[in-house]
Amino acid sequence: MSDNDQTTDSGQETPAPASSGAVLIAEKVKLLPDSPGVYRMYDAKGELLYVGKARSLKKRVASYAKLGGHSNRIARMIASTAQMEFISTATETDALLLEANLIKRLKPRYNVLMRDDKSFPYILLTGDHAFPQVVKHRGSRSRPGDYFGPFASAGAVTATLNALQRAFLLRSCSDSVFESRTRPCLLFQIKRCSAPCTGEIDEKGYAELVAEAGAFLKGRSRKTQQQLVELMDKASADLDFERAAIYRDRIRALTQIQQHQGINPRTVTEADVFAAWSEGGQTCVQVFFFRAGQNWGNRAYFPRHDKELSTEEVLDAFLAQFYEDRPPPRMVLLSHEVPGQALLAEALTIRGGRKVAVGRPRRGEKRELVDHALTNAREALGRRLAESSTQRKLLEGVAEVFGLEQPPRRIEVYDNSHISGTKPVGGMIVAGPEGFMKNQYRKFNIKGEDIEPGDDYAMMREVLTRRFTRLLKESESATDSETLWPDLILIDGGAGQLKVALDVLAELGIGNVMAVGVAKGPERDAGRERFFMAERQDFMMEPRNPVLYYLQRLRDEAHRYAIGSHRARRSKAIGVNPLDEVPGIGPGRKRALLQHFGSARAVARAGLSDLEAVDGISARVARAVYDHFHGNPDGSP
Numbered sequence: 268m269s270d271n272d273q274t275t276d277s278g279q280e281t282p283a284p285a286s287s288g289a290v291l292i293a294e295k296v297k298l299l300p301d302s303p304g305v306y307r308m309y310d311a312k313g314e315l316l317y318v319g320k321a322r323s324l325k326k327r328v329a330s331y332a333k334l335g336g337h338s339n340r341i342a343r344m345i346a347s348t349a350q351m352e353f354i355s356t357a358t359e360t361d362a363l364l365l366e367a368n369l370i371k372r373l374k375p376r377y378n379v380l381m382r383d384d385k386s387f388p389y390i391l392l393t394g395d396h397a398f399p400q401v402v403k404h405r406g407s408r409s410r411p412g413d414y415f416g417p418f419a420s421a422g423a424v425t426a427t428l429n430a431l432q433r434a435f436l437l438r439s440c441s442d443s444v445f446e447s448r449t450r451p452c453l454l455f456q457i458k459r460c461s462a463p464c465t466g467e468i469d470e471k472g473y474a475e476l477v478a479e480a481g482a483f484l485k486g487r488s489r490k491t492q493q494q495l496v497e498l499m500d501k502a503s504a505d506l507d508f509e510r511a512a513i514y515r516d517r518i519r520a521l522t523q524i525q526q527h528q529g530i531n532p533r534t535v536t537e538a539d540v541f542a543a544w545s546e547g548g549q550t551c552v553q554v555f556f557f558r559a560g561q562n563w564g565n566r567a568y569f570p571r572h573d574k575e576l577s578t579e580e581v582l583d584a585f586l587a588q589f590y591e592d593r594p595p596p597r598m599v600l601l602s603h604e605v606p607g608q609a610l611l612a613e614a615l616t617i618r619g620g621r622k623v624a625v626g627r628p629r630r631g632e633k634r635e636l637v638d639h640a641l642t643n644a645r646e647a648l649g650r651r652l653a654e655s656s657t658q659r660k661l662l663e664g665v666a667e668v669f670g671l672e673q674p675p676r677r678i679e680v681y682d683n684s685h686i687s688g689t690k691p692v693g694g695m696i697v698a699g700p701e702g703f704m705k706n707q708y709r710k711f712n713i714k715g716e717d718i719e720p721g722d723d724y725a726m727m728r729e730v731l732t733r734r735f736t737r738l739l740k741e742s743e744s745a746t747d748s749e750t751l752w753p754d755l756i757l758i759d760g761g762a763g764q765l766k767v768a769l770d771v772l773a774e775l776g777i778g779n780v781m782a783v784g785v786a787k788g789p790e791r792d793a794g795r796e797r798f799f800m801a802e803r804q805d806f807m808m809e810p811r812n813p814v815l816y817y818l819q820r821l822r823d824e825a826h827r828y829a830i831g832s833h834r835a836r837r838s839k840a841i842g843v844n845p846l847d848e849v850p851g852i853g854p855g856r857k858r859a860l861l862q863h864f865g866s867a868r869a870v871a872r873a874g875l876s877d878l879e880a881v882d883g884i885s886a887r888v889a890r891a892v893y894d895h896f897h898g899n900p901d902g903s904p
Contacts, residue, residue: 287311287349293332295351299325303362304355305369311349317377318369320362324353340573344377360614363607367591370584379572379584387417387593388424390431392481397470398445398463399477401437403428415484417556417593419564427563429459434517435480436461436468458516484559534632535598536560541589542602542640543582544648548574550581551651553644554589555636558596565640567647579603586611590618599625600633602641650701658700664814665755669783669800675754676700679734680821681768682759683713683726684829691718693730694829697753698821707751709734710832724767727758731771739775753780759822761786765799785822796822845871849895851888859883860892871896 304324308316321327331337331345356362370378391404394412403424408414418424432439438460440452445464454460461468461476468476479494499514540555550572555565572581583605595615601608604627615623628634662674678698683691693711697704711730718725738752758764765784772780781800788795796819799805808815845867846857863881864870870878870892878889 288346289332289334291348292328292345292351295353296325296329296332299328299353300355301325302355303357303359304353305362305365306354307352307369307375308344308348309350309352310347313350315373315375316344316347317375318366318373320359320366322359322362324355338575340377340575359610360617363587363610363614364591364618367587371588371591377573379570379576379581379588381568381570381585381588387419388421389414389416389418390424390428390484391415392437392477392484396442396445398438398473400442400445401428401431401435401439401480413481413484415558416563417558419554419556419566423564431480431483432459433519434483435476436517437476437480438463440464458513532557532560532562532632532636535636537596538598538600538633538636539596540600540636540640541582541586542637542644543578543585544641544644545578545581546645546648547652549648549651550578551644551648552582552585553640553647555640555643556596557636565643567644569648569651579605583607583611587614590615595619595623597621597623599623600637601625601627602637602644603627658702661814661817662700664812665817668798668808668814669755669781671754671781674700677704677751677753678755678757678821679753680757680759680825681727681730682822682825682829683723683730684826684832691726692829692832693726694825694832695730695734696821696825696828697751698824703824708828710828723760724763727760727764727767728771731768732775735771735775735777739777755781755783757818757821757825758782758784759825760784761797762799762805765801769801785818845896846892849892851891856883856888 301323303320303322305318305320306324306328307318310316319327328351331341331348337345354365356365371381374380386405389404391402391410392413392415393400393402393410395410399412403421404410404414405421416424418427428439431437432454436459438445439454440448448464451462451465451467452460455462455467461473463470463473495514495518499511499518502508502511502514535557536559538557540557541552543550543552550570552568552570553565554568556563568585570581570585572584582601582603586599586601586605587607590611595618599611599615605611608625612623612625615625628637659674665671665678666674676699680696680698681693683693691713693713695709695711697707711733713726713729715725715729718729742752756768758768761784765782768782768784772778772782784799786797786799786805788797795807795810796815797805797807846852846860852860859881860870860878861867864873864877873893875889875893878884878892879886881889884892
């Protein structure tokens with residue numbers, strides 16, 4: 268259908284008049300039915316201005332033809348209207364659902380828009396295998412099984428899955444891996460899987476674990492936990508302490524799930540809580556998900572809307588779009604009374620196939636949940652407004668200088684520190700829209716034995732390799748939004764350091780991270796820094812450019828952090844014998860080792876058999892000493 272035609276409820280097309288604005292709308296009203304439907308308003312260029320629903324198309328559209336009484340936003344929209352299209356529906360509920368679908372798909376200029384349209388993750392207990400698998404799922408529900416959710420983030424799903432594996436020992440491997448196993452994998456050894464792949468548990472026993480996990484995810488956690496307590500007590504009474512310990516560990520895992528969920532309501536089993544807070548022409552809608560009597564996380568939305576709209580109007584428009592492609596819970600709790608509350612409840616009831624209650628609680632625990640969500644909405648909006656101030660402008664400047672598509676959300680800056688190559692330390696600081704993110708800072712004790720003292724290139728290579736190797740591993744169990752991927756990394760150094768960074772990223776197959784080298788000016792003068800980028804001539808910025816000052820602050824912070832970490836490591840090493848850090852080595856054993864080998868360095872280089880030959884050193888202690896000097900005892904990145 269062309270933009271120059273109109274469609275009536277009878278399906279006939281007639282040429283549109285050349286008029287526009289209120290005159291055109293008045294002419295359209297004559298052809299409209301007094302029945303539910305959806306209308307669309309277009310400007311002269313064919314751009315969609317607005318999508319609306321109505322119980323009566325004739326009455327609703329006629330209101331636009333009246334002169335006066337409109338807000339500035341509506342008046343502008345009416346004046347710009349050059350064409351309209353209409354779709355009749357059987358009921359007002361159908362109109363609501365169609366309106367939400369069209370708004371999300373077509374994104375009209377004058378409608379409230381959700382903006383964040385990413386699907387939510389679920390937990391899936393598969394139903395197409397004799398030994399069901401528990402996995403994270405996102406997207407259409409095409410695979411048979413039981414779906415539990417939604418969860419607010421992939422991180423929340425991952426944390427719950429890890430705890431579920433410890434509590435119910437369900438497999439997470441794919442069916443192909445399951446069929447090819449000939450012996451239990453590591454998850455069985457660390458008590459996170461019952462290893463049905465190799466027959467360590469039979470089908471009946473595994474089915475009982477699946478039933479327990481399903482009951483827990485459906486909200487019967489107390490009953491499940493009580494059953495495990497009874498089984499543990501029975502095993503203890505039968506002197507089967509190994510089995511009792513298994514039940515004990517599962518009980519602990521269940522307790523951990525409940526503790527990490529934050530607020531867990533006593534009287535609300537299944538509900539979504541929506542709270543909206545408006546300030547400065549923006550609105551934050553905070554959504555909390557409660558399922559199975561547990562808090563499964565929350566997410567903040569910042570819908571696009573006209574500044575003239577009230578909080579109630581924004582929330583009302585947001586709700587229909589939110590549930591356009593999502594199954595509703597049994598209860599929807601709101602911070603405000605919204606105009607379309609009754610209609611929304613009817614639409615969600617039809618969509619969910621069961622009664623869905625929608626309302627604003629006045630008292631009790633439900634009111635407490637809404638108040639908590641409202642507090643989070645207010646705080647999230649405050650942070651959002653802060654981002655739009657000077658910090659946001661600086662990040663926009665960074666994006667412009669380095670050719671990024673959008674302002675960076677996460678900048679990582681790397682620097683190394685050492686004295687003549689001794690006690691080398693790499694430092695990583697992180698900055699974003701809210702400033703320095705100090706809880707994300709990381710130090711790297713350089714461990715490479717083949718690194719020559721003072722080889723800054725080799726040290727940077729080790730730091731970046733360790734950092735991004737770990738990041739790749741973390742991203743295997745989380746979506747990109749949940750892993751801490753930087754948009755931009757700044758390397759303290761010139762072309763040589765930048766080449767090292769680019770080589771590391773290329774070797775790891777990472778191609779979506781911008782790397783920039785920052786070389787100090789002559790005589791280390793601030794303001795004369797030179798910037799190096801791949802496939803671009805190195806350049807300098809104007810000395811008084813605010814973006815340059817910001818990048819200097821980042822570099823100086825990285826330098827400060829690396830030097831501080833190096834000094835702390837050096838101070839700790841002064842007067843400390845390396846053997847003091849080995850678990851289980853007291854004064855007597857340390858004396859025996861030093862007398863036998865002559866120095867701590869010689870102990871560190873000794874083989875396992877040589878350590879076992881020392882008087883007073885058992886095989887277990889020798890192994891601890893050997894692992895300390897040849898393994899990764901401090902767990903640093």
